[in-house]
Amino acid sequence: HTLALFAENRTVLGDGWAVVSGLRADRITLQVTNHRAVTATNPAVFDIDYQPVTGRLGLVKDLSPAWQLYAQFSTAADPPSGVLATAGFSALRDFDLTRGRQVEIGSKASLDQGRGEVRVALYDIVRRNLSMTDPNDRTKVVAIGRQSSHGIELSARWAPSPAWTATGHLSYTAARYDDFAETVGTAVVSRAGMRPPNTPDWVAGAELGWKPAAAWTLSADWRHVGRRYANNANTVWDDAYDLFGASLTWRPDARLTVRARIANLADKVYAATVGASTLAYLGAPRTWSLGADWRF
Numbered sequence: 001h002t003l004a005l006f007a008e009n010r011t012v013l014g015d016g017w018a019v020v021s022g023l024r025a026d027r028i029t030l031q032v033t034n035h036r037a038v039t040a041t042n043p044a045v046f047d048i049d050y051q052p053v054t055g056r057l058g059l060v061k062d063l064s065p066a067w068q069l070y071a072q073f074s075t076a077a078d079p080p081s082g083v084l085a086t087a088g089f090s091a092l093r094d095f096d097l098t099r100g101r102q103v104e105i106g107s108k109a110s111l112d113q114g115r116g117e118v119r120v121a122l123y124d125i126v127r128r129n130l131s132m133t134d135p136n137d138r139t140k141v142v143a144i145g146r147q148s149s150h151g152i153e154l155s156a157r158w159a160p161s162p163a164w165t166a167t168g169h170l171s172y173t174a175a176r177y178d179d180f181a182e183t184v185g186t187a188v189v190s191r192a193g194m195r196p197p198n199t200p201d202w203v204a205g206a207e208l209g210w211k212p213a214a215a216w217t218l219s220a221d222w223r224h225v226g227r228r229y230a231n232n233a234n235t236v237w238d239d240a241y242d243l244f245g246a247s248l249t250w251r252p253d254a255r256l257t258v259r260a261r262i263a264n265l266a267d268k269v270y271a272a273t274v275g276a277s278t279l280a281y282l283g284a285p286r287t288w289s290l291g292a293d294w295r296f
Contacts, residue, residue, distance in 0.1 A: 001027075001028075001029045001031075002026065002027070002028050002029075003026070003027040004024060004025070004026045004027075005024070005025045006022065006023065006024040006025070007022065007023050007024075008020075008021070008022045009021050009022070016061055016062035016063070017059070017060070017061055017062075018059075018060045018062075019057075019058070019059055019060075020056075020057075020058045020059075020060060020072075021055070021056065021057050021058070022055055022056045023053070023054075023055040024053070024054050024055065025051075025052075025053045026050070026051065026052050026053075026054075026077070027049075027050075027051055028049070028050040028051075028052075028079070029047070029048070029049050029050075030047065030048040030049075031045075031047050032045065032046050032047070032048075032089070033045055034046075034089075041089060042089055043089065046089060050077075050079075050096075050097050052077035052097055052099075054074075054075045054076055054077050055074070055075060056072060056073065056074035056075070057072070057073050057074075058070055058071060058072030058073070058074075059071050059072075066109060066110035066111070066114075067107070067108075067109040067110070068107065068108050068109070069105075069106075069107050070104075070105070070106055070107070070108075071103075071104070071105045072102075072103075072104050072105075073101070073102070073103050073104075074101070074102050074104075075099070075100065075101050075102075076099070076100040076101070076102070077097040077098065077099055077100070078097060078098040078100070079097060079098070096129055097129070098127055098128070098129050098130050098131070099127070099128050099129055100125060100126065100127040100128070101125070101126055102123060102124070102125045102126075103123065103124045104121055104122065104123040104124075105121070105122050105123075106119065106120055106121035106122065107119070107120050111158075112158065112160075115158060115159045115160065116156070116157060116158040116159070117156065117157045117158075118154075118155075118156045119153075119154070119155045119156070120152070120153070120154050121152070121153045122150075122151075122152050123150060123151060123152075123153070124148070124149075124150040125148065125149050125150070126146065126147075126148045126178075127146070127147050127148070128145065128146050129145075130144040130145075130146075130147055131144070144177060144179070144180045145178070145179030145180060145181075146177070146178040146179040146180075147175070147176070147177055147178060147180070147196060148175070148176060148178050149173050149174060149175035149176070149199075150173075150174055151171060151172045151173035151174055152171065152172055153169070153170075153171040154169065154170045154171070155167075155168070155169040155170075156168050156169075162211070163210060163211045163212070164208075164209070164210055164211075165208075165209040166206070166207070166208050166209075167206065167207050168204075168205065168206040168207075169203075169204065169205050169206075170202075170203075170204045171202070171203050171204070172201060172202055173199065173200070173201060173203075174201070175195055175196055175199045176192075176193055176194060176195055176196075177191045177192055177193065177194050177195075177196065177232070178192060179192060180192060180194075180232070182232050189233070191232045191233065194229075194232055194233065194234045195229050195234055196229075196232075197228070197229050197230055197231060197232065197274070197275070198228050198229075198230075198273050198274060199228060199229070200225050200226035200227065200228050200240075201226045201227060202224065202225075202226035202240070203224065203225055203226065204223075204224040205221065205222060205223045205224065206221065206222050207219055207220070207221040207222075208220050208221075215250055215251050215252050216248070216249070216250055216251075217248070217249040217251075218246075218247075218248055218249075219246065219247045219248075219249070220244070220245070220246050221244070221245045221246070221247075222242065222243070222244050222245075223242065223243045223244075223245075224240065224241075224242050225240060225241055225242075226240045227239055227240050228271075228273075228274055229274075230274035230275055230279075230280075231275075236274070237274070238271045238274045238280065241268065241270040241271075242268075243263070243264050243265075243266075243268060243270070243283075244264075244265040244266055245261065245262060245263045245264065245265055246261070246262050246265055247259055247260065247261040247262070248260045248261075254295070255294060255295045255296065256292070256293070256294050256295075257292065257293040257294075258290075258291070258292045259290070259291050259292075259293075260288075260289070260290050261288070261289050261290075261291075262286065262287070262288055263284065263286070263287045263289070264283070264284060264285060264286045264287060265286065266286075267285055267286035269282065269285075270282070270283045271283065272284075
């Protein structure tokens with residue numbers, strides 16, 4: 001059972017300044033009945049109750065009608081193991097909610113008389129009291145005292161003419177364990193300073209669209225995902241990969257849109273996720289799709 005109350009506010013201070021804020025109070029109650037064999041680690045019935053309060057506070061400055069700067073501080077609370085419905089008793093018993101805080105500064109600007117837009121953001125995130133699936137054994141949960149990440153995100157859009165549109169994004173994330181002791185055999189090994197599994201450093205993408213006629217749009221897209229480690233020790237990894245796609249969209253009127261798309265155009269074999277012991281979950285091969293949206 002969940003109950004949430006939240007409020008948001010924006011106060012204009014004058015001279016292009018504004019304060020944005022938000023506050024959220026949650027009540028999360030979980031009641032579990034165990035239909036499996038009852039043991040000390042899996043009792044017949046147990047209850048968990050969480051009451052987190054989170055919020056955000058930001059400051060925005062309009063440097064001009066087309067250029068804004070902002071800074072924001074926010075907090076968050078997430079269920080252990082990601083989802084309460086699938087978390088085991090050990091994770092719920094041993095961990096409180098995962099707590100996080102984020103500091104972000106950035107800017108947004110329009111250019112070329114509104115035909116283009118550029119966004120940039122710098123962020124620093126810290127999360128405490130995490131629980132995650134052990135990459136070496138998907139049936140176990142390991143505890144991470146603290147994990148942090150900081151990075152930069154860039155995105156841009158430009159329509160130099162009614163027939164052409166270009167978009168792109170680039171992000172870099174430096175993520176690491178700050179406080180994490182992992183049991184390896186009979187020893188306890190510190191993983192402080194290591195990058196969490198399946199966390200790429202670089203992610204980028206771009207799309208180019210061309211309208212040869214009013215109702216038709218031909219697009220090509222590219223996606224890049226950087227190296228990802230497969231274990232907490234960072235001794236096993238999968239190299240970066242690139243995917244290409246293409247699509248053709250037909251929109252005869254405002255109500256009907258038909259789109260044909262080819263994903264993974266080069267039919268590249270790549271690992272969508274990686275795990276220890278050289279295990280990998282492959283991504284989709286070349287895929288054709290046809291879809292239609294009709295508004296009535």
